[in-house]
Structures are given as C-alpha cells and as structure tokens.
Amino acid sequence: MSDRIFGAVGLFIAILFAWSATQIQESFLSDAVGPKAFPIIIATILGLASGAIMLRPDPNPTWPALGRLTEILAAIVVMLLYAQLLPELGFVTATALASAYLTWRLGSGPLQSVIIGICTSIGIYTVFHLVLGLSLARGPFGF
Amino acid sequence: MDMLSSLGDGFAIALTWQNIGLALLGCFLGTIMGALPGLGPSNGVAILIPLAFTLGLGPTASLILLTSVYYGAMYGGRISSILLNIPGDEPAMMTCLDGYPMAQQGRAGEALTLSGIASFVGAFFATWGLILLAPQLVKVALLFGPAEYFALFALAFATLGGVSSTNQAKSAFAAMLGLGLAMIGVDTQTGVPRFTYGEVHLYDGIDFLVAIVGLFALSEVFIFLEHRHGSADAAGKKIVVGRLTPSWSVLKKCTPTMLRSTVLGFLAGVLPGAGASLGSFIAYSMEKKLVDRDGTFGKGDPRGVAAPEAGNNAAAGGALVPMLALGVPGSGTTAVLLAVLLALNITPGPLLFQNNPDVVWGLIAALFIANFMLLAMNIPMVGLFTRVLMVPPRILMPVVAMVSFVGIYGISGSSFDLMVMVGFGVLGWVLRKFDVPLVPVILGTLLGNQMENNLRRAVTISNGDWTTLVDSALSIGLWTVAVVGFLLPIFVGGMVRRRMRRAGDEEGSIRD
Numbered sequence: 001m002s003d004r005i006f007g008a009v010g011l012f013i014a015i016l017f018a019w020s021a022t023q024i025q026e027s028f029l030s031d032a033v034g035p036k037a038f039p040i041i042i043a044t045i046l047g048l049a050s051g052a053i054m055l056r057p058d059p060n061p062t063w064p065a066l067g068r069l070t071e072i073l074a075a076i077v078v079m080l081l082y083a084q085l086l087p088e089l090g091f092v093t094a095t096a097l098a099s100a101y102l103t104w105r106l107g108s109g110p111l112q113s114v115i116i117g118i119c120t121s122i123g124i125y126t127v128f129h130l131v132l133g134l135s136l137a138r139g140p141f142g143f
Numbered sequence: 144m145d146m147l148s149s150l151g152d153g154f155a156i157a158l159t160w161q162n163i164g165l166a167l168l169g170c171f172l173g174t175i176m177g178a179l180p181g182l183g184p185s186n187g188v189a190i191l192i193p194l195a196f197t198l199g200l201g202p203t204a205s206l207i208l209l210t211s212v213y214y215g216a217m218y219g220g221r222i223s224s225i226l227l228n229i230p231g232d233e234p235a236m237m238t239c240l241d242g243y244p245m246a247q248q249g250r251a252g253e254a255l256t257l258s259g260i261a262s263f264v265g266a267f268f269a270t271w272g273l274i275l276l277a278p279q280l281v282k283v284a285l286l287f288g289p290a291e292y293f294a295l296f297a298l299a300f301a302t303l304g305g306v307s308s309t310n311q312a313k314s315a316f317a318a319m320l321g322l323g324l325a326m327i328g329v330d331t332q333t334g335v336p337r338f339t340y341g342e343v344h345l346y347d348g349i350d351f352l353v354a355i356v357g358l359f360a361l362s363e364v365f366i367f368l369e370h371r372h373g374s375a376d377a378a379g380k381k382i383v384v385g386r387l388t389p390s391w392s393v394l395k396k397c398t399p400t401m402l403r404s405t406v407l408g409f410l411a412g413v414l415p416g417a418g419a420s421l422g423s424f425i426a427y428s429m430e431k432k433l434v435d436r437d438g439t440f441g442k443g444d445p446r447g448v449a450a451p452e453a454g455n456n457a458a459a460g461g462a463l464v465p466m467l468a469l470g471v472p473g474s475g476t477t478a479v480l481l482a483v484l485l486a487l488n489i490t491p492g493p494l495l496f497q498n499n500p501d502v503v504w505g506l507i508a509a510l511f512i513a514n515f516m517l518l519a520m521n522i523p524m525v526g527l528f529t530r531v532l533m534v535p536p537r538i539l540m541p542v543v544a545m546v547s548f549v550g551i552y553g554i555s556g557s558s559f560d561l562m563v564m565v566g567f568g569v570l571g572w573v574l575r576k577f578d579v580p581l582v583p584v585i586l587g588t589l590l591g592n593q594m595e596n597n598l599r600r601a602v603t604i605s606n607g608d609w610t611t612l613v614d615s616a617l618s619i620g621l622w623t624v625a626v627v628g629f630l631l632p633i634f635v636g637g638m639v640r641r642r643m644r645r646a647g648d649e650e651g652s653i654r655d
Contacts (some may be wrong), residue, residue, distance in 0.1 A: 010316060022210070033598065033599040035337055039323070039338075046319035048315075076568075076569060087558060106537035108537050108538075135346060
C-alpha cells in the first residue's frame with residue numbers, strides 16, 4: 001500500500017514537473033533543443049517509473065510508531081530552528097542547544113545531555129575554528 | 144616507461160609534508176568511520192567534503208585527504224564485522240560470516256591481522272590495475288563526441304541500480320529525481336530561469352554538496368532517532384582481541400585466495416553499478432565454491448575472511464577507474480568524490496589526464512602511500528580502533544549532524560542552504576524507508592547539467608536532427624549496454640539478491 005501512495009505522489013510530481021517545464025520562458029536566442037526538452041524527457045521517465053512502482057508495489061516498509069514519527073518531526077523542527085537561529089545566537093550557543101537536544105532524544109540523561117551538548121559544541125569550535133581557522137557564525141558574544 | 148615517470152612525478156607531488164599529513168589524517172578518520180556502524184565510506188567522505196573545501200585545500204590535497212578516507216573506511220569496516228558481527232559498512236557484510244566465528248573461537252586478533260593483510264593486497268594490486276587500465280580507457284574516451292557522452296551518462300544511470308538493486312523502477316525513479324533537481328536554476332545555454340518559482344536563492348541551482356551531505360549524513364541521524372538506537376553496540380560485550388599474528392601456514396593457505404579475490408573484486412569495481420559490496424560478495428562465493436572442500440566456510444575459515452576483504456578493497460580501487468577516466472562514477476563513494484572534483488572546478492574525464500596530470504598521478508601516488516599507512520595502522524594499532532566501537536551513537540550522531548551543518552555553513556554562510564540540507568535529510572530518510580537507492584539521486588544532481596549540455600550540443604551540431612544520438616557504432620553500442628544493463632537485473636537480479644539477502648540482512652540504501 002505504501003508503495004502505491006509513493007508511486008501516486010511520484011506521478012503527481014512528474015506531472016507537476018512537466019507542467020512547470022512547459023511554463024519555462026523561451027529566450028529568443030535558443031539552441032535547437034531549447035531549455036524545455038530535457039526536463040520533459042525527465043518528467044516522462046519519472047512518470048513511467050512512478051507508474052511501475054504503483055502497479056507492482058514492493059512489500060510495505062516497517063513504518064515507525066506514531067511516537068517515533070513525532071520524534072523525527074521534532075528533530076526536523078529543531079534542525080530548522082538551528083538553521084534560523086545560528087546567525088542570531090552564534091555558533092557555540094546554537095550548537096550546544098541543538099546537540100544537547102539530539103543526544104537527549106537518543107537516550108542520554110537530562111544533566112548528561114547538557115554536558116554532552118556543551119562539550120560537543122566547544123569541541124567542534126576548537127577544532128574547526130581555533131585550529132583549522134574555519135569561519136563560523138558569530139553571535140552577539142562573538143562566538 | 145612513460146607511465147613510470149608520471150608515477151614518479153606523482154610521488155614528488157604526494158610526498159610533501161602537507162600531503163603526507165593529510166593522507167595520515169584521512170586514513171585515521173576513514174578507519175574510524177568505517178569501523179563505526181552507521182557511518183560508511185559515502186557518508187564519511189560526504190561529511191568531510193565541505194571541510195576540505197572551506198579549508199581552501201587545493202584539488203590534489205583535497206582528493207588525497209578524501210580518497211584516504213575512502214580507502215580507510217574500506218579497511219575499517221571489517222573491525223566491527225569481526226568483533227561484533229555487525230558490519231561497519233555494507234561491503235564488510237560478508238566478512239561477518241567467517242570473521243565473527245573466528246572471534247568466538249578466540250582468534251579475533253588473527254582474523255583482524257589477516258583481513259588487514261588481505262585489504263592491503265586487494266588495494267595494492269587494484270591501484271596498479273588503476274594505473275594500467277585508466278590510461279587505456281582514456282584513449283577510448285577521447286573518441287567520444289557529445290552524442291556518445293550522452294549515451295554514456297544514460298548507461299551509467301541505467302546500470303547504477305545494478306544486480307543488487309531491489310527494484311529497477313525505483314532506481315530509475317531515483318535517477319530522474321536527481322536529474323530533475325539538477326534542472327533547477329538558470330539554464331546555462333539560454334540564461335532563462337527554470338523551476339525557480341521566483342526564489343532568488345534557487346537561481347544558482349541546488350548545490351550538490353548540500354544535497355549529498357543532507358541525503359547521506361543527516362538521513363542517518365534520522366534513522367538512529369527512529370530506532371532510538373543510542374547505546375553502543377559494543378556495550379556489555381567483552382572485546383578480546385587476542386594474539387595478532389597468524390601462523391605462516393594460514394597465510395600461505397590464504398595467499399591464492401587473496402590474489403583471486405583481488406582480480407574479481409577489481410573487475411566488479413570497474414563495472415558500473417557493481418561496487419564494493421558486490422566485489423566482496425562475488426569474491427566470497429567464488430572462494431567458497433573453489434576451496435571449501437571440508438565445509439569450513441562460515442565456521443571461521445581464515446580464507447573466508449581474506450576473500451571478501453581483498454575483494455572489497457580491490458573493488459574500491461577499481462571503482463576509481465571509470466570515475467577518473469570517464470568522469471562517470473560507478474558507485475556511491477566515487478560519486479561523492481566526483482562531487483569534490485566538480486566543486487573544485489576540475490572536469491573529470493579523459494581530459495583530466497591531459498590537463499591535470501598532477502592531480503591524477505599525485506592521487507595515485509597518495510593511494511600507494513595511504514595503503515602502506517593503513518597497513519601499519521590496522522595491524523599493530525587495531526586495539527585503538529576497537530576502543531572507538533565503545534563510543535555510543537547518542538554522542539556520535541549529534542556530532543555527525545553538527546559537523547555536517549558546520550561544513551555547509553562554512554561554504555556559503557547561508558541559513559537557506561542549511562534548511563535545504565535538512566530538507567534533503569528528510570527526503571533521504573523517506574527514500575531509504577521506501578528502499579529507493581540514494582546513489583542515483585546524487586549522481587543525477589551531479590551530472591544532470593553535463594548530460595543535458597551534451598544532448599543539446601549533439602542535436603545542435605546536427606541542426607536539430609535527434610537521430611544523431613544513435614548515429615555512430617560507438618553510441619549504438621553504449622545504448623545497447625545501457626538497455627541490457629537496465630533490463631538484466633529484472634530477470635537475473637532476483638537470484639543474486641536472494642543470496643546476498645540470505646548472507647546478511649541490512650537496512651539502508653547507501654551502497655558502495
């Protein structure tokens with residue numbers, strides 16, 4: 001069943017992709033093929049492959065229980081927040097928070113998580129910024 | 144002779160303190176990454192690319208660092224296979240079969256040394272194979288025009304799923320997804336934006352480094368979160384290494400096995416879509432057929448350890464041949480290495496040997512040096528690497544995630560790229576759940592624009608006549624191989640797959 005849905009989504013993407021390809025503005029200076037042809041070929045094969053997946057599905061993958069799924073969703077949200085807050089908070093603070101969260105969700109104790117988070121962040125900062133000289137996001141405190 | 148003098152020049156390039164240091168670092172990190180279950184050669188190299196890039200290393204230096212990681216991971220994979228019966232990466236799957244029984248009999252040290260030597264033999268001769276074969280392939284490739292290149296790319300995609308793919312439709316889906324992603328951005332030939340939907344950040348296209356790190360490294364973090372697999376696999380198990388030196392008689396018995404496996408592994412590596420996992424599998428099964436007269440394979444036969452290790456390391460060397468000579472990688476990790484070259488503005492393929500001989504030969508010399516380093520590291524210092532297995536993923540995985548973010552942020556300094564990377568991480572997780580291979584997605588993103596350019600060039604040269612694509616004998620040949628390579632696995636693939644499945648069950652579509 002999962003595969004049928006997957007195939008249907010793939011087919012939808014293929015149609016969307018093909019439609020978007022037809023919307024591409026042609027330049028007056030175009031080569032013999034133009035910017036549309038190759039995307040349309042891709043969309044066609046994508047559609048065929050999706051169709052094949054839909055018609056001949058593999059056995060269902062084992063989906064995680066709802067709890068685990070929320071776990072992953074929460075991690076995604078944390079990572080997106082990290083991406084946004086990195087320039088605001090500075091590398092060390094943001095990384096300490098994010099890695100403390102991740103290690104906590106992977107089974108470290110609360111206090112341990114804080115310590116691991118801070119150590120990870122300072123460790124990466126030391127290796128990559130102080131030793132290797134990579135420029136990392138600066139926050140209000142300059143690190 | 145020409146070849147030897149080029150190789151000599153290569154050694155002159157590779158033997159600077161910086162390059163030796165990088166090779167040493169790469170070997171060390173690679174072995175660790177290979178040893179840790181969950182981090183394989185492709186994610187290991189993927190995480191380190193942005194770093195090599197932001198550190199401002201030159202092309203030769205970056206390649207030396209990253210191929211050392213690649214070779215190192217091939218060595219490291221065996222450690223957890225032998226000690227814990229958990230393959231450190233997919234190619235090391237077959238090593239479990241005889242390695243773990245040997246460890247149970249108290250011969251873990253012997254198995255580790257033996258497999259270390261086998262890895263060395265495999266990688267050493269495969270590097271010679273690379274030197275001999277790649278220039279010949281370059282000669283053929285110089286005959287290629289745009290139409291032939293287009294056919295060659297098609298061949299790479301058609302065969303990438305290969306005999307071990309579970310579902311060819313899904314391989315095709317993955318390849319088209321990658322190609323589709325490559326189309327995003329301003330069209331290089333006419334300058335019109337495509338699939339950008341007005342988002343300025345997308346005008347440059349999607350950075351393939353972002354895609355690679357997201358798909359490989361971040362998706363791994365999600366997999367660990369899904370299973371809440373936080374404690375070390377080694378926790379609670381007592382690791383006893385024991386005596387390290389195998390007896391001469393064992394070594395002697397294993398020598399023909401290693402040599403045969405090296406040849407097979409190398410061939411499996413050169414062929415598109417096969418890669419190291421298949422190399423070790425073929426090597427093991429063939430040795431089993433040939434020399435297993437008393438039925439000792441699977442019960443701790445030293446030859447059963449030597450064969451897959453020689454096979455997968457030889458395949459790793461073999462896989463570099465099409466990547467360097469044609470610019471078309473045949474496996475996941477070489478696809479990632481190709482990304483490095485492209486990111487450094489070096490066009491791989493036949494011209495690489497003419498325009499950047501320093502890169503090619505420096506790399507090959509570095510492979511020899513790295514191989515000796517790895518032998519030295521992996522036999523006397525193997526105890527150090529077994530300690531690494533005690534690091535629990537609950538500490539390791541956040542580090543992997545954070546290092547990935549650091550690398551990508553270091554390149555562009557943009558939050559947008561980080562968000563895209565998270566998106567790719569999720570996509571990678573979903574695709575892995577559906578058993579869709581990730582390597583074609585990467586390869587599509589990498590090669591999409593080149594493939595399209597070759598198509599457009601070919602058709603434009605012939606004034607819009609599309610039949611030019613199948614006009615020469617060479618391109619017809621390539622198309623035939625592509626079609627056969629795509630259809631064959633549908634019929635015979637099931638058989639090979641079932642055997643590999645029986646040999647060991649493994650989640651994950653990251654294959655090498």
